[in-house]
Amino acid sequence: MTVPLTLLGLLERAPRHGYDLKRDYDAYFGRGKPLSFGQVYSTLSRLARDGRVVISDLEPGEGPDRKRYVITDLGATEVDAWLSEPVAAEPHLQTVLFAKVTLALMLGRDAEAYLDTQRAAHLQRMRELTEIKRSGGLVDALLADHGLFHLEADLRWIDLTAARLDVLAEEVRS
Amino acid sequence: MTTVVEARDVVLSFGETPALRGADLVVAEGDLLAIMGPSGSGKSTLLHCLAGILVPASGEILFDGRRVDRLGETERSRLRRDRFGFVFQFGQLVPELSAQENVALPLLLNGVRRAAALAEARTWFGRLGLDGLEDRRSGELSGGQAQRIALARGLVARPRVLFADEPTGALDSLTGEHVMDLLVSSVREHGITVVLVTHEPRVAAYADREVVVRDGRVHSLTAEAIA
Numbered sequence: 261m262t263v264p265l266t267l268l269g270l271l272e273r274a275p276r277h278g279y280d281l282k283r284d285y286d287a288y289f290g291r292g293k294p295l296s297f298g299q300v301y302s303t304l305s306r307l308a309r310d311g312r313v314v315i316s317d318l319e320p321g322e323g324p325d326r327k328r329y330v331i332t333d334l335g336a337t338e339v340d341a342w343l344s345e346p347v348a349a350e351p352h353l354q355t356v357l358f359a360k361v362t363l364a365l366m367l368g369r370d371a372e373a374y375l376d377t378q379r380a381a382h383l384q385r386m387r388e389l390t391e392i393k394r395s396g397g398l399v400d401a402l403l404a405d406h407g408l409f410h411l412e413a414d415l416r417w418i419d420l421t422a423a424r425l426d427v428l429a430e431e432v433r434s
Numbered sequence: 435m436t437t438v439v440e441a442r443d444v445v446l447s448f449g450e451t452p453a454l455r456g457a458d459l460v461v462a463e464g465d466l467l468a469i470m471g472p473s474g475s476g477k478s479t480l481l482h483c484l485a486g487i488l489v490p491a492s493g494e495i496l497f498d499g500r501r502v503d504r505l506g507e508t509e510r511s512r513l514r515r516d517r518f519g520f521v522f523q524f525g526q527l528v529p530e531l532s533a534q535e536n537v538a539l540p541l542l543l544n545g546v547r548r549a550a551a552l553a554e555a556r557t558w559f560g561r562l563g564l565d566g567l568e569d570r571r572s573g574e575l576s577g578g579q580a581q582r583i584a585l586a587r588g589l590v591a592r593p594r595v596l597f598a599d600e601p602t603g604a605l606d607s608l609t610g611e612h613v614m615d616l617l618v619s620s621v622r623e624h625g626i627t628v629v630l631v632t633h634e635p636r637v638a639a640y641a642d643r644e645v646v647v648r649d650g651r652v653h654s655l656t657a658e659a660i661a
Contacts (some may be wrong), residue, residue, distance in 0.1 A: 376646070379646070383644055384635065386635060387640075415635045422648075423472065
């Protein structure tokens with residue numbers, strides 16, 4: 261859902277060929293998940309069909325890379341609206357973590373040991389992200405921070421749940 | 435792996451309240467270890483025992499294989515001065531001294547001549563981005579600056595072990611991150627072992643590994659447990 265709008269946003273900076281657009285996208289947003297050329301060109305085709313971009317000129321030569329894409333007023337309006345809207349704050353009420361703890365308690369398994377293992381896994385990932393922050397640039401740090409804060413939120417939940425395990429066990433077994 | 439600091443079955447109570455109930459911990463040379471745990475779990479008490487500040491009611495504390503808990507107050511004080519560095523949550527700088535004198539303090543206490551101590555202290559101001567703050571008193575420093583001064587003071591005598599108790603606890607996220615970056619870079623550069631107490635996962639993530647203190651006992655969280 262965000263790929264077309266992100267590509268539109270990149271086009272608002274300046275008209276681009278598909279190849280340049282993919283390179284920009286991968287550099288900033290495609291960390292570990294680069295776009296395929298097929299996805300770039302099919303997305304651009306849809307955006308052109310829907311009036312959000314136009315092809316400004318066709319340079320001589322072979323291949324789709326010769327097309328230069330320009331954002332339209334409609335496309336710019338959509339980017340503007342998208343950047344102004346908050347992302348849905350999803351409550352994640354049915355997470356895998358929750359399901360595992362609850363089931364472990366229902367079945368009389370060692371939920372505390374599971375939470376310790378999960379805490380270790382979260383902290384390991386946080387260590388990796390911290391290293392990325394320390395060795396990378398500011399864009400890397402920004403991305404890593406997003407992951408770190410989410411993992412930290414999970415860890416707070418893990419700690420609180422660990423402190424409540426006895427009471428929770430009584431509730432789910434009754 | 436060379437063990438530097440170790441706690442064996444350490445028990446300590448404050449009045450009727452048990453703080454440590456058989457805590458075991460091994461810290462290896464060059465380790466950057468985070469001790470985590472909820473408030474009141476005993477994590478700071480464990481750090482104070484490892485650092486020879488508190489003496490356990492039973493159990494053993496060892497530094498380089500030597501029983502710290504059997505030493506008298508004077509010997510423990512000398513050990514802390516000679517071999518350990520400390521960073522606490524609120525910096526705890528001496529308000530009557532300048533920033534540079536604060537940093538030089540461990541060297542002065544170790545008998546280094548004043549001029550040499552101040553010169554060595556001065557080198558840490560550049561390393562930790564503190565140039566220009568040498569003459570300021572603690573009241574004239576921001577929280578982040580004061581904590582970097584405290585870090586310099588903890589490292590200036592090149593301790594074998596740096597004990598850090600919630601070193602970023604009083605700082606905002608960005609400043610705390612800066613202090614942790616400097617702490618990690620400095621201890622790596624000088625091969626200093628670190629025991630770090632924190633309740634913040636983002637701070638613990640700077641460590642090589644972490645343990646959790648719960649109800650006065652140490653629970654190890656290892657990568658093996660995940661596999």
